Amino acid sequence: MKARQFGPQLTKDGTRFRLWAPAAKRIDVMLQQPHAMTRGNDGWYTADIAGVTAGARYKFRIDDEIDVPDPASDFQPDDVFGPSEVIDHASFAWRAGDWRGRPWQDAVIVEAHVGAFTPGGSYRTMIEHLDHLVETGITALELLPLADFAGSRNWGYDGVLWYAPDSAYGRPEDLKTLIDEAHLRGLMVMLDVVYNHFGPEGNYLGRYAPTFFTDAHTPWGSAIDYRVPEMRAFAIENALHWLRDYRFDGLRLDAVNSIVEPGGLSLLHDLSAAAGELAKATGRHIHLVLENGDNRASILDPAQDPPQGKYRAQWNDDYHHAWRVLMTGENQGYYGDYQRAPLQDIARSLSSGFVYQGEMSAFRRGARGEPSGALSPTAFINFLGNHDQIGNRPLGDRLESVARTEAIEAALAVMLLAPAIPMLFMGEEWGSKTPFPFFCDFKGDLANAVRQGRRSEYQWAYAEYGDEVPDALELWTFQSAVLDWDERRQAAPQKRLKLVRDLLAIRRKQIAPRLAGAAFGAASATLDGLLTADWRMGDGTTLALVANLSDREISHAATTSNGTPIWGSELNGRVPPWSVVWRLG
Structure with missing residues (x-):
């Protein structure tokens, strides 16, 4: 190295x-x-x-x-x-010294914001709830970005000092202690990193190293010029810094489609290769995943271990959007691309990963994606909510506040047992209704610009909700996002938590051991709401799904397929509303 x-x-x-x-x-x-x-x-x-x-x-x-x-x-x-x-960094006394991580097929991810995960809002107070994650069946904790940002509260995507974990949550040794304690419990810890822009306040690079930037722009500011060797090294060394000095088990690279790099994807390749060298030298499992609006299947390969230029998986926005439209009927923004046939889009995602694999996207005004059916299902991270899909709504409201319980529970039963890697957002495991609105702590003209920008982006919401739309700059907006852990004691959260734990126990026993070498099969959806799908698992067995995602009982011959039920009841040719059955055989 x-x-x-x-x-x-x-x-x-x-x-x-x-x-x-x-x-x-x-x-x-x-x-x-x-x-x-x-x-x-x-x-x-x-x-x-x-x-x-x-x-x-x-x-x-x-x-x-x-x-x-x-x-x-x-x-x-x-x-x-x-x-x-x-x-x-060499002075920290790691207790989990023999930790080498876990294979990717074990991954069940929960995404969390350090400041909002607990009332204490620190690395150390997160430790208090690690046992809860393990008992739930979660195997990987993914933290929103930690790179130092201006102010005391922020989602983390405005970081300007990439190597410094933000002091609002504690000191570097506190972060290391959190990771160490997670490893002692068998939990992987991953970090969201941002290499497509610097935050708007506190970045002085343009004063003494202006060639770090190009004349191009991202949605969040000046584009970074990765043709400059020093800037390229700055990003790659940063990735290695988090993986080596803090022993994160992996990274999630934010919005890589907004990295402006003439000539292609060489930064992503070189970063992956450098992480692979570290993994090889240390004998560790290191997992690199992407957020990529371009749906580039060609840079994904979950079986490439250690990484040699490719990435384990991508956040599958297509999967989320189709489910959201099915359960809520929403059609604004990118949801408009899925409003015609959301159940068929879910079937396509279950059978080949992305929904958009080169087709025209009205929202993006052009062709989007590459064919993805030849990939392993584990090249996709599926979710029903994350920080973006909750927080970029005007009220920051969760799916729990706008969709029916029976629909959400059916969606969980599909997502948590399907071969794709599942991800929950903090508190989702008990059906938390705590909102996660956008929040930040800028001052002066920048604060006013944020307010004006949000009013422009969400004109319809301000017209409908008025003062109910949270002000991102106010302290109470951040405070409203802090998880209420006492909520778990109520009857409905207890019921939901039991459902999630039961599903993840089956995943751990029946699904995860068979994921290496698994492949997509077929999937279909009918107009009356019946969803069927199957996968060829790595041990040669077939995993099969039958789900009724409607309010009416459905008769269908597919319910008599072979295999032993691992979730749900024998159906005898009839599928009750919002029911899900999984078979393995």
């Missing part, structure tokens, strides 16, 4: 500081006193300073004009505008 170029490096005598600042004429490291840095021909500034140890705080002074944090800061105790802190 190559040595890390960015960020401070502890030496036997002190600390070596490095900064790539090709547009700067002079750089000083600001400690108790300024220390001039030496410029090399390649735009790198370096300074070896004796006696500087872990815990030291520093900034870089650019051309005697502005003091900035280290762009590769390991920690920002006083937020993005404060000094950076030198961290000794």
Whole structure:
């Protein structure tokens, strides 16, 4: 593995500081006193300073004009505008020293926001509920982005200091303790990372390294130029930083279709290959997954272990959107692409992964996707809700608030036993109705711009709901998103939690051991609401699904198929409303 170029490096005598600042004429490291840095021909500034140890705080002074944090800061105790802190990653005493992870087919994911997962809102308070996740049958905890953002609350997609876990949730050793405790319980921990843009506040790279950016724009700001070797290394080293120094078991790369890279997908390839080298060197399972609106099946391969340029799986938005339209009838925005035949779209997703595999998307105004049926079902992460699909709604309301209980429970019975990798959003396992509205903590003109942008985007919602639409900048909006763990004690949440636990117990026993080598089969949907599907499992058995996703009993010969029921009752040719039966044989 190559040595890390960015960020401070502890030496036997002190600390070596490095900064790539090709547009700067002079750089000083600001400690108790300024220390001039030496410029090399390649735009790198370096300074070896004796006696500087872990815990030291520093900034870089650019051309005697502005003091900035280290762009590769390991920690920002006083937020993005404060000094950076030198961290000794090698000093942490890991307890789960023999942890090597779990194979991908074991994955049952829960997505969680650290600040909203518990009333304490910290890495350490999350530990209190790890046993609950294990008892539920969850095997992987996926954290929303942690890269340091401006303010005390944020979804995490406005990070500006990619290497520094945000101090709002605790110190680096607190995050490591959370991961260590998860590993001791057999839980994988994954991290959402953002490589398509920097946040809007606290990013100084344009001042001293403007070539990091192109003239192009993403929906969230200036595009990053990954043709620049240093910027490319900055992203790849960041991925390795989280995987090596914090021992995350994997990464979820946000909206990679918004990475502006002329010439193709080479950054994604090189990042995967670098992670694969780490996995090979350490004997670990490392899982890389994508969010990708382009539905590129060609860069997915869950069996490539360790990674060598491809990715385990992709979040399957198609699956979610079809279910949402079926259960709610919503047709705004991207849901319009699924309103014609949502049940048929669900069948297509169950039989070949994506719904859009090259067809024209009205919402995207062009062809979308690549054929995906030759992939393993485990190349797709299916869900009924996530931070985007809940939080990008004007009220941040969950499916529980807009769909019928029997429909949700049928959808869970399909998703949690199907061969694709299932993902829940925090609290979904007990049917939490806690909203997850968009929230942030910007100030001044930026705060006003966020407010105005949301009013423009959700004009119809403000016209209908008025002041009921949460103000993203208000503290109470964030507070409303904090999970109510006492809610689990109520009768309905207890019933839902038992359902999810029972389903995941069957998945653990009957499905997961057969997923290696599994393949898609056939699926179909009828106009009256009957859904059938089958898969060829890795051990040669056939997994078969029959579900009635309607309010009426259905008669159908498919209910007499072979196999032993592993979920649901014998149907004898008749399928009750909103019932689901799984067979294995």
